[in-house]
Amino acid sequence: MANSFECVHLSSITKSFPATQAGDSRLMILEGISLVIKHGQSVAIVGKSGSGKSTLLEIAAGLLEADSGTVMLDGVLLHDLDDRKKAIFRAQKMGFIFQASYMLADFTALENVKIAALIAGSSPQEAHVAATDLLHRVGLEKRLHHTSDKLSGGERQRVVIARSLVNNPAIIFADEPTGNLDEENAAMIEELLLGLVKERNATLLLVTHNPQFASKLDRVLTLRERTLVEGM
Amino acid sequence: MVGNRASRRRILFQILLITLSLSALVFALIFVTSMSDAIANKYALINSGHLIVHDRSFPTSGSYDSYLVGTTYGLLYSKETTALVFLKGVEDDYLTGKRKAELVTLKESGESTTLMKVMISKSLAQTLNVHPGENLALMIGTEANVRPALVRIGAIYDSGYKELDELLVFTDLSSLVRLCGESVTFHHEVLVEMDRIGEVRDRLIHEGYQVTAWSDEAPQIASNLITSKEVTFIIISIIGLLLGYATSELARQMVEDDKRQITLLLLLGARRRMLGSSYLLSVLIVTIIALIFGVLGGILLSYAVPKVLPLIEQQSFSLFSFYLLRFSIAVPIKRILLLGALVILSSTATVFFSLHRALRKQTIGSLAFD
Numbered sequence: 001m002a003n004s005f006e007c008v009h010l011s012s013i014t015k016s017f018p019a020t021q022a023g024d025s026r027l028m029i030l031e032g033i034s035l036v037i038k039h040g041q042s043v044a045i046v047g048k049s050g051s052g053k054s055t056l057l058e059i060a061a062g063l064l065e066a067d068s069g070t071v072m073l074d075g076v077l078l079h080d081l082d083d084r085k086k087a088i089f090r091a092q093k094m095g096f097i098f099q100a101s102y103m104l105a106d107f108t109a110l111e112n113v114k115i116a117a118l119i120a121g122s123s124p125q126e127a128h129v130a131a132t133d134l135l136h137r138v139g140l141e142k143r144l145h146h147t148s149d150k151l152s153g154g155e156r157q158r159v160v161i162a163r164s165l166v167n168n169p170a171i172i173f174a175d176e177p178t179g180n181l182d183e184e185n186a187a188m189i190e191e192l193l194l195g196l197v198k199e200r201n202a203t204l205l206l207v208t209h210n211p212q213f214a215s216k217l218d219r220v221l222t223l224r225e226r227t228l229v230e231g232m
Numbered sequence: 233m234v235g236n237r238a239s240r241r242r243i244l245f246q247i248l249l250i251t252l253s254l255s256a257l258v259f260a261l262i263f264v265t266s267m268s269d270a271i272a273n274k275y276a277l278i279n280s281g282h283l284i285v286h287d288r289s290f291p292t293s294g295s296y297d298s299y300l301v302g303t304t305y306g307l308l309y310s311k312e313t314t315a316l317v318f319l320k321g322v323e324d325d326y327l328t329g330k331r332k333a334e335l336v337t338l339k340e341s342g343e344s345t346t347l348m349k350v351m352i353s354k355s356l357a358q359t360l361n362v363h364p365g366e367n368l369a370l371m372i373g374t375e376a377n378v379r380p381a382l383v384r385i386g387a388i389y390d391s392g393y394k395e396l397d398e399l400l401v402f403t404d405l406s407s408l409v410r411l412c413g414e415s416v417t418f419h420h421e422v423l424v425e426m427d428r429i430g431e432v433r434d435r436l437i438h439e440g441y442q443v444t445a446w447s448d449e450a451p452q453i454a455s456n457l458i459t460s461k462e463v464t465f466i467i468i469s470i471i472g473l474l475l476g477y478a479t480s481e482l483a484r485q486m487v488e489d490d491k492r493q494i495t496l497l498l499l500l501g502a503r504r505r506m507l508g509s510s511y512l513l514s515v516l517i518v519t520i521i522a523l524i525f526g527v528l529g530g531i532l533l534s535y536a537v538p539k540v541l542p543l544i545e546q547q548s549f550s551l552f553s554f555y556l557l558r559f560s561i562a563v564p565i566k567r568i569l570l571l572g573a574l575v576i577l578s579s580t581a582t583v584f585f586s587l588h589r590a591l592r593k594q595t596i597g598s599l600a601f602d
Contacts (some may be wrong), residue, residue, distance in 0.1 A: 040499060063499075063596050090503020102496050106236070119501045163500075 006072075007203040008037035013059055013069035015052070026230035029055050031226040033069070037219075039170070042197060044214035045148055046055075046232060053207045054175055056223060060205060061094065061173045062086060070098060074170040091120040095164030095202070097193070099176035101156035103148040109155075110144040113163045120167040131149035134162040138192060154185035161193055165200060171196060174206040178213065190216065239489040244374040246482045247522045250575075253475050254526025255533060257468045257571065262534040262563055264464040268367025268457045270559030273426060275453055276446040277334050279400065282429050284449060286442040289419040296432075297423040299326050302405050303418040308352075308383075309369040312359035317356070317401045319372070321408030321416065321554065340387040341365035348407040349386030353397035357388045364388055372412045381411050395453075465567055471594055472571050476519070476578025480586035483515045487590040499596050508587045512580070519579045523572050530568075534561050 013033040016026040024104050029052040033128050058064035060071060062078040071078045074093055081089060103112050110131055117127035138158040147160055148156055157177065163171055177193060178186035190213050197204045206217065211232055214220045221228045276282040284296065292298050302321035307314055327335060338354055341364035350368075352360075362368065362385055370381045383403075391397040409416055424432045429445050436443045447454030487494065494507060539560060 017563045060494050087498070087503045089501075090499070094501075096499055102492070104493050104496060106493075112416075113495075119497070 002230055004036050006014065006036050007039045007041070007074055008035065008060060008205060009070075009072040010035040010060055012068045013056070015059060015064075015066050025149045030059070033226075033228050035060075035221070035228060037203055037205060039203055040198075041219065042194065042202045042206065042216040042217040043219045044219060045205070045207050045221050045223055046209070046211065046214050049143075049209075051223045052226065053103055053223050054214055056228075057173055057175055057205065057207050061096070061100070062090070079107070091116070093170045094169055095167070095169040095172040097157075097160050097164050097172065097174040097177045099150070099179035101160050101180075101220070103151075103156055105148055105157055108145045108147055108158045109151065112148075113166050116163045117166045122167075129168050131162070133160070134166055138162050152185075153181055154188065154189055157181065157185075157189050159190065161189070161196065165196055165202070166203045167204060168200055169207065174204065176208055177206070178208075178210065186210075186213075218227070239486070242485055242489075243482065243518060247518055249523075249528060250479070250519060250558070251525040252474060253471075254523060254575070255529030257471055257475075258527050258530025258568060259533045259537075260531060261465065261468050261567060261571065262561060263537065265461055265564045265567070266534070266559055266562045267556050268461045269562050270386060271393060271396075271556050272446075272454065272457050274334050274391060274556065276398060276426070277414070277423065278391055279333050279396060280446045280449040281431055282424045282426065282446055282486055283422040283436065284444045284446070285420040285422055285436060286444070287420070288418045292420065296436075298420045299323065300418065301326070301407065301421050301422075302408050302418050304412050304415045304417065304422070305372040306373060306409070306412075307355075308360065309371070310362050310366075312361050313359065315356060315359055316399060317352075318399050319350075319370075319401050319403060319408060319412070321403050321405035323405050327402070335389045335391050338343035338388045338390055339364045340384065343384075345384050346381055347384040348403055348411050350383050351389055351402040352385060353386040353394075353400060354388055354390040354399050355394045356401070359398075371440035375484055386532060393556045400426075419502065469571060469574055472575045473578040476575045476580075477582045479515055479519050479579040482518065483511055483583040483586045484590050486511055486514065487587065487594070491594065494591070494594050495596055498594060504591045504594075508584075508591055511587050512583055515583045516580065519576060523575060525592070527568055527572065534563070 004140065011034050013035075014028075015030040017026045019025060019027050035043075045056065047053050053063065059066045060073075062071060062073070062081075072103060073089075076089065076093075078089075096156075097185055102129065103109075104115065107115065112127075113131035113134060114127040116123075117130050118124065122130065132144065135141065138161055140155060140158055140162070143151060143155060148159075151159065157180075164174075174193070178189050194216060204217065206214075208214050209214075214232065219230070220232050221230060222232055281299070281301075292296060292300055300323060300532055305318050306317055306319050308317050337351075343365055346366065348370075350370075352362075358366070364385050364387055366385050368383050368385065370383045372381060373379050376599070387404075389397070391400075422432070424435070433443050433445055458491075496503070497507060501555075538559070542558065
């Protein structure tokens, strides 16, 4: 059972995928994984390529159904939510950052961040103020009205970070947020992300290949042989 | 960037397709309606009047625009052939006003004569192979008493509609009465607006007169005209519905083009219904824009074509001999609005279901963590 200090509570998560060749049994990816993350904690998940880190992140974010087990986020059992309630929950309580900076191509940096606030139910004025403040905060005050094709990779990722935080979500899910960036930009993004998450007391669940980055977070978990172990 | 350009090209293509299709449909609707109404009006004005009052005592001067007319049938003989004709005796003021616009006097013979002068149509003149100034033999009378008479062709006219004037011969009323006597039937032709025929007929009947409408005198013609208008409208409406259905393909393509963006918006918490409404509105705006241009295009085309029709008429193509090629354009506003409504309704319904299906296929997992 979750208590009020728990933001993420995964219980006995199991996931398999169909085997690629006929005749083989299903491919087990995750087996009986349980995880508890407290509010405001930042947790890194590391592991070899293909170990199932992203799969675990998707299940924790409610984007993929587990074969068995339960997912509880901020005290809410995801299984109990229908599509409409899940969408509302996603808008208000969750933020997403991906390796590729998924900006809406036809929209400016400001509009990309505003839209997340508008979807969550903010008024246009509130959304404008929140989006502008955050973009200033991530150092893009001179790039508010630029579309994604006019922004560098690092700048696009900063827009995505701002978008993920505009609704003050309880949890941020990040999958290799610096994977596509050069060393200098990666370091800047890492600092920015961790600083903002701490500032807003958000919970961060992050997947990374970078052990240096992982070590900056409160906890590091390794996905090894279908289970999670503490440490690297 | 390329994707956006391709998407814009697709939208423009759809607008063009709908605009051109609707222009053609609206043009066809206006053309058929205008021609049918013009034929009906021509029949009413030249053949029988909008209303026929069968009482000789009906006043010619009064609150109604009425004309005394005498009619009979006869056989006209030329050197080459014979034709059964409908002789119509009219007074001097008959071929004036609205009627004057329906007839064109092509040739006249100015020679004076004691013979009864007749005005025959161009098509009848061609059948009989005669010209103004020539004499024709006319057999007239009752069943009991048939006798010949000699008449002179005073003029040749053209009404523009062979079906109507093929057998219609005009002459002076008093001359007809003098020549044909008892075989002449008298009535009054009353002219009113087409849309007031019913109202005026009821009023005249209430006043005690025996009245029929032009459509009662020529039921086949009236029925054919109504049928052609209604059938044309039904066919155009069906095509309009199919055109509306075609917009669902635009909706499907828009969703396909925006797949990644839609998935991202779903990830951000946008609801499928919200996205669906947005796309539905986009497609409807495109459809309405195309609809407006299409209707305007059709109306403009309708006003341009009558300038070409007289050229076709001059060529005397036999293919067009049964069509009226000289008429004013009348835009059936209500029917065009109904057609537009059908296109929009069909578009809304089909796009709604198309979007519902297309958006259902968009899953968040496909984008989330590639």
